[in-house]
Amino acid sequence: MTRAAIYLDHNAASPLLPEARAALVAALDLTGNASSVHGHGRALRNLVETARAQVAALAGAERKQVVFTGSATEAITQAVVAGAKAFSAKAVVISAGEHAAVSKAAEATGLPVITIALLPSGSIDLDQLASVVAEAQGNLLVALHWVNNETGVVQDIARINAIVGPTGHTLFIDAVQAFGKLPLEFAASAPDMMAVSGHKIGAPAGIGALLVKAHADVVRLVPGGGQEQGRRGGTEAVALIAAFGAAASAIEGRLASADVQRLIARLEAELGSAIPGFTVFGETRLGNVSNFAVPGINNATAMMGLDLLGLSVSSGSACSSGKVGPSHVLAAMRVAPELADCALRVSLGWNSMSDDVDAFVVGYQSILQRHRARQGQAA
Incomplete structure (x- = not known):
């Protein structure tokens, strides 16, 4: 498909x-x-x-x-x-x-x-x-x-x-x-x-x-x-x-199915093993969502790059007039502001597929590499 x-x-x-x-x-x-x-x-x-x-x-x-x-x-x-x-x-x-x-x-x-x-x-x-x-x-x-x-x-x-x-x-x-x-x-x-x-x-x-x-x-x-x-x-x-x-x-049974949970677990495992500093927020989580951050690339930059690749994710709640800003949830969890500013939320559901996760993992890593290369050049 x-x-x-x-x-x-x-x-x-x-x-x-x-x-x-x-x-x-x-x-x-x-x-x-x-x-x-x-x-x-x-x-x-x-x-x-x-x-x-x-x-x-x-x-x-x-x-x-x-x-x-x-x-x-x-x-x-x-x-x-x-x-x-x-x-x-x-x-x-x-x-x-x-x-x-x-x-x-x-x-x-x-x-x-x-x-x-x-x-x-x-x-x-x-x-x-x-x-x-x-x-x-x-x-x-x-x-x-x-x-x-x-x-x-x-x-x-x-x-x-x-x-x-x-x-x-x-x-x-x-x-x-x-x-x-x-x-x-x-x-x-x-x-x-x-x-x-x-x-x-x-x-x-x-x-x-x-x-x-x-x-x-x-x-x-x-x-x-x-x-x-x-x-x-x-x-x-x-x-x-x-x-x-x-x-x-x-x-019933399709939004947070075992298949969806395995996809989120794989996403976190692959990014976590490949990217130093990869941090997932929250414990005892529902298995269809991952809220994570990688230091050094803010969520606005990452979301823009992902959107250009045709990958739709968010930085948190969509009910804030489309704004990308600090998360009050992460602040309440006492996440450092500089890390919270890098947070992305990936959430899966009834029509999510393995290829979706593969595309995201590849796309996010490519954006991160380009961003770090530009930062190195600027330095």
């Missing part, structure tokens, strides 16, 4: 699955509004409810616990901003490694924001979290990520659940990078709410979902005509929802 360009940025967005494309096109051919009671409306409603069951199955949730939203950012904002109000929170607790969608939502509550540190491993300092929870005066809304989008570090969700779950504080988990890669088991777990996203699992952008337990049904952000069982107003984007459901049904 020949491709003109090689896509290695699945943590930003996974390519559209054929099953999702087919569902999207089929739904676009239908006319009507899913809230209408006539035959056209009922056909659309059937697509929405089928997709709700498909997303619920992948998330280990009950069908009625799935609330479709316009994005994971919207779902996160509903959980944090509306959740803080609904549960009369006195403060919001986040970690220093949260995606901007979480940290900005926490700021938007107007409440005090307590930030839990990251350890050098990339894990959230759960001893600090336990102290904060134990000493809290009044209800907290705790909003933490399961898998870090930049490093792939998997947080100890069982211990987070044990720390927060029995206390009566409100627990929200950003499960965007975990969805489709790890079993969420939402219905049987401690979190009151979770957010998931369509375009991370091979659905189109513009669709996400908030998973909510029954007692969190009061967490509402967008008023309207009673759609989504009154929990999120606005006419449902049926085509996007149908594609989301199809992707959820098709993707």
Whole structure:
């Protein structure tokens, strides 16, 4: 299989699955509004409810616990901003490694924001979290990520659940990078709410979902005509929802498969053996992503060179207006700034192949050699 360009940025967005494309096109051919009671409306409603069951199955949730939203950012904002109000929170607790969608939502509550540190491993300092929870005066809304989008570090969700779950504080988990890669088991777990996203699992952008337990049904952000069982107003984007459901049904086991994990391990082994100073960030990582650095070549230079070779990677989150800048995650992990400025993120997914990794290893080494040669000439 020949491709003109090689896509290695699945943590930003996974390519559209054929099953999702087919569902999207089929739904676009239908006319009507899913809230209408006539035959056209009922056909659309059937697509929405089928997709709700498909997303619920992948998330280990009950069908009625799935609330479709316009994005994971919207779902996160509903959980944090509306959740803080609904549960009369006195403060919001986040970690220093949260995606901007979480940290900005926490700021938007107007409440005090307590930030839990990251350890050098990339894990959230759960001893600090336990102290904060134990000493809290009044209800907290705790909003933490399961898998870090930049490093792939998997947080100890069982211990987070044990720390927060029995206390009566409100627990929200950003499960965007975990969805489709790890079993969420939402219905049987401690979190009151979770957010998931369509375009991370091979659905189109513009669709996400908030998973909510029954007692969190009061967490509402967008008023309207009673759609989504009154929990999120606005006419449902049926085509996007149908594609989301199809992707959820098709993707299980493919985003972080053993094959994908072997490809990341090979990438790191080959670069690590060939390049002095090659450093990988994070421990206990999900196997589809590698965040690494080589001293002396900043990420902007490396990404430009890779892009010219048709290799698409990133330096971290894609949700910062396309800017390449310092990573707050690596800073929180106490990575030296001069090394953090060299960090690249390679993330693989359902259509990644061995040839992709081979091309990246060769391409990155060639860029590094040319860069070092120029630096030597300049010296």
